[in-house]
Amino acid sequence: MTKLPLLLCGAALFAATFAPVADAQVQPGTNTFPANIPVTRAVPDPQDTPYPGTITVDIDATDIVSGAERITETVPVAPGTHQLALLLPEWIPGHHSRGGLPAELNAVHFTADGKDLTWHRDPIDTYAYVIDVPEGAQTVVARMIHTPAVKQEPGDRVTVTREIINLEWNEMVLYPAGHYVRQIKVKPSVTFPDGWTAFTALDGKAQTANRYAWDVTDFETLVDSPIFAGRFAQRFPIGEGIFIDAVADKPEDLVIKPEHLETYRNLVKEADAAFGARHFDHYDFLLGFTDRLSGVGLEHHRSNESTYLPKAWTDWTTFDWDRNVVPHEYTHSWDGKYRRPAQLWTPDYRQPMVDDLLWVYEGQTQFWGLVLAARSGVQSKPVVLGEFAAYAGGFTVTAGREWRSVEDTTFDPVFASRRPKPFPSLSRGEDYYTEGALVWLEADQIIRDGTGGKRGLDDFAHAFYGMRNGDWGVLPYTRADVVATLNSVYPYDWEAFFKKRIDSPGQPVPLAGFERGGYHLVWKSEPNPYDQGRMTESKLLSLGYSLGVTLDHDGKVMSSLWGSPAFKAGVVPGMQVIAVNGDAYDADTIKAAITAAKGTDRPIALLVKRDSRYDTISVTYHDGLRYPWLERDPAGKGPGGLDLLLAPHRNGAGH
Secondary structure (H helix, E strand, O other), rough: OOOOOOHHHHHHHHHHHHHHOOOOOOOOOOOOOOOOOOOOOOOOEEEEEOOEEEEEEEOOOOOOOOOOOEEEEEEEEEOOEEEEEEEEOOOOOOOOOOOOHHEEEEEEEEEEOOOOOOOOEEOOOEEEEEEEEOOOEEEEEEEEEEEEOOOOOOOOOOOOOOOOEEEHHHOOOEEEEEOOOOOOEEEEEEOOOOOOEOOOOOOEEEOOOOOEOOEEEEEHHOOOEEOOOEOOEEEEEEEOOOEEEEOOOOOHHHHHHHHHHHHHHHHHHHHHHHHHOOOOOEEEEEEOOOOOOOOEEEEOEEEEEEEEEOOOOOOOOOOHHHHOHHHHHHHOOOOOOOOEHHHHHOOOOOOOOOOOOOOHOOOHHHHHHHHHHHOOOOOOOOHHHHHHHHHHHHOOOHHHHHHHHHHHHHHHHHOOOOOOOOOHHHHOOOOOHHHHHHHHHHHHHHHHOOOOOOHHHHHHHHHHHOOOOOOOOEEOOOOHHHHHHHHHHHHOOOHHHHHHHHOOOOOOOOOOOHHHHHHEEEOOOOOOOHHHHHHHOOOEEEEEOOOOOEEEEOOEEEOOOOOOHHHHHOOOOOEEEEEEEEEOOOHHHHHHHHHHOOOOOOOOEEEEEEEEEEEEEEOOOOOOOOOEEEEEEOOOOOOOOHHHHHOOOOOOOOO
């Protein structure tokens, strides 16, 4: 028989299979419609009951070339178990979104008594590995390889370099479904490269050569206790049971002057003074000095997990702007870990989190991170004032504030997944951090004004965070709890205050905290210290407050603010500015052109390249270079409320 070409055979088969049947003509109005098939979740919901036995987890993290981490996890199973569902953590505390990465967990095999077991991924809960357990099996052994990113791409994190490992258990350890994670016991161990030092808040460290093991803990504490390990490492005691555990790309980046180390000791004292209690038995500042590892700033109950740029200690003044992440994450031990919005606490890592109170969780933490930085000296007061000014200045050019409330931005991490946006000034981002901080600053100043300076947000912090010294559980709160505590400090219509500033779009830029505190927002032709530091490090030129664009070293448009002069003229991200008024582009040239156009009627001519096309665009702008600053009210006598807020409190001063 003659063979037809493959394509022809396929076409013939298609025709034969789907040819219309002469006596089955479809009548008008008789289309076929499917019926809904209800979704049934087979993975059991968590119960507050102990999981039988103790899971052991052993990780080989010695491969710093590929970055692969090899996991062996032994899970006891109860008699009569026929199926076991093991889950990779999905909703991670502090991420505010679905954050697990099953795609990085590879070469997954399950065995019992040395024999391979069959398994499948649950089609609804795709973070669940459902294993068929043979009769009589007492344990199931999982062997897996975690393969994190080896180069920085949008949305990826590099967690292993030749000098540093940032190990997060939730990325590579499974837990059994059906139980609260606090009811699952686990015994962890990790092997690191020879000569490396590992730091974590886990208890009971036992080290044999390059293998570290810790006491049995619960799975919730394990996930909340990441590791920083490094070739170059040093520990600095800064308080009773409190340490900075530092790792670095280079050993010289770990050098810190005594007076600078003292600012971190001050930070501990200032937090004690602000909150009035501790909700940890010991605390480790896990701190990496690196530009090779991906940056991280994540809160944990008994540690933070943060990175600085390599010279943040050794070039103290230049990198003043970079050091706020440490006081911010330390504050989270009180605000976010011990006191947590009721629906941000979940019994396991499968239940979605509800982010609607992040303007408290993160907004007030952003406020306290800046306040404690200034009080302690971890950052200078001028830089902290510059950061506050940058928040407010940014909101003067944020078109999205007209349609989107602060509260709505709390859901941004869930549906936007922290991906880049074409026009973030229109869409807004996670502004609950920064606008939230400005709202809390105003609340502090309202209390100060209303009590003649006798009380402030410190009194709220004492009342809200300062109970049950030594308790490092979780005490959830609601919005009503926040309002009630504020009213106990100073009676005021706080519900209306938040309804306007948090719940309602289209509000004025929140400047009242500055103005009540004796400062006002002004515009200058030079960046404030905070903005200058960020621009210098990023090698970007921010003209957002004037022309409305941010440009890289070569003139590429990194952002264009919606509604700005440049945007209205047709300048959008992806273009490259080649020349300004006929002269080749560089930062000084475009700044000089903006300055020269001030007070005139002359447009600024930009020769731009987009794809393969060149165009000359005329931008109409005549107000010169503008950068936000906070300036003390010249009519003020003595320190204002904002000065008192930022002054050291560790010796009882500040009111």
